Amino acid sequence: MYTIELATKLADRVYEYWIRAPQVAEHARAGQFVILRLHEKGERIPLTISAVRGDTVRVIFMTVGKTTEELATLGAGDSISDVVGPLGKPSEIENYGTCCVIGGGVGIASTPLIAKELKEAGNHVIGIIGARNADLLILEDEMEEICDEFYITTDDGSKGVHGFAADVLKKLLEERKIDRVWIIGPAIMMKVTSGATVPYGVKTYVSLNPIMVDGTGMCGSCRVTVAGETKFACVDGPEFDAHQVDFAELMQRQRIYTTQEKESLERFAE
Ligand code: FES
Structure with a gap:
């Protein structure tokens, strides 16, 4: 289980969660994402990794459907069944100018x-x-x-x-x-x-x-x-x-x- 350490409402229908996920946090790079599944019967949803702090990762989401509405009912101390990642290729970061x-x-x-x-x-x-x-x-x-x-x-x-x-x-x-x-x-x-x-x-x-x-x-x-x-x-x-x-x-x-x-x-x- 992955614990939500901090949950904040940033704007109308927009939420910021810091989730304790040490293995994701250790390897996460810009441009990558995680897939969350709230519980065993839950839908899988992709969310960008917005920031990393220690062994927590930040995701920010807008409530647009059933799963994000359900996610928004959770708060600090609640847990998410699965957080898979980091997924996808990282951004192509170089010194471009x-x-x-x-x-x-x-x-x-x-x-x-x-x-x-x-x-x-x-x-x-x-x-x-x-x-x-x-x-x-x-x-x-x-x-x-x-x-x-x-x-x-x-x-x-x-x-x-x-x-x-x-x-x-x-x-x-x-x-x-x-x-x-x-x-x-x-x-x-x-x-x-x-x-x-x-x-x-x-x-x-x-x-x-x-x-x-x-x-x-x-x-x-x-x-x-x-x-x-x-x-x-x-x-x-x-x-x-x-x-x-x-x-x-x-x-x-x-x-x-x-x-x-x-x-x-x-x-x-x-
Ligand atoms: Fe299934 Fe990309 S989400 S192939």
């Missing part, structure tokens, strides 16, 4: 570890985090502390730049050379934002979030198309070259079980 790390919505959860490792590798790190409004922003202080430059955007202008992360990125690209970009957020946000780097030929990574089951390359549920080839996000990714990703297919596959997910959530709520 100037790197931009962008998080949208709950995808911001992935940014501190990537920014931290890029910084430790000697990069000048620019952080951009964006959300619909100020209340939904998370990890502002943490990202501000890690990054050399830091920007906030909100769709409604309630904090930081009024607009999208893509707007700030476009401005930065016009002004200076950026060597690598990471974007983590909803599929549509990653698609739109990564479009900004195409004219500049800047290598851009996105962390894909298809439906996963086993997380070890066995079931095929996480298949995505990258550069015309089928890849399994759990073992070949989750990070891929944004300019090669078939986002339309990703978004279509994310919706496959919408009806069943809705029914399951309704049954849980009864």
